[in-house]
Amino acid sequence: MVFQTPIRPQSYKSPYGPKYHYQPNVAGWTFKQLGSLGFKSGAFGGVALFAVIFYASGIPRVQSDILQKVPFVGSYFIKEIPASDNPF
Numbered sequence: 001m002v003f004q005t006p007i008r009p010q011s012y013k014s015p016y017g018p019k020y021h022y023q024p025n026v027a028g029w030t031f032k033q034l035g036s037l038g039f040k041s042g043a044f045g046g047v048a049l050f051a052v053i054f055y056a057s058g059i060p061r062v063q064s065d066i067l068q069k070v071p072f073v074g075s076y077f078i079k080e081i082p083a084s085d086n087p088f
Contacts, residue, residue, distance in 0.1 A: 053067070057077075
């Protein structure tokens with residue numbers, strides 16, 4: 001955009017040309033890009049959390065501290081030892 005000065009008048013701007021306007025941003029990222037990045041990061045984090053819990057589900061401490069407290073599937077991870085198998 002050319003501003004009017006005492007030496008040079010403002011140049012002609014065609015009504016059919018591109019309409020430039022200010023695009024708000026945060027460190028060069030627009031709000032649309034930040035929203036898309038946040039959604040993709042959240043989805044990736046959810047899949048990563050599921051993978052970690054899936055791979056660690058065989059660890060008894062993870063079963064008792066985390067997985068038994070999940071509704072509807074927690075009863076699957078409760079291991080009852082019959083009295084006949086108890087060595088004491």
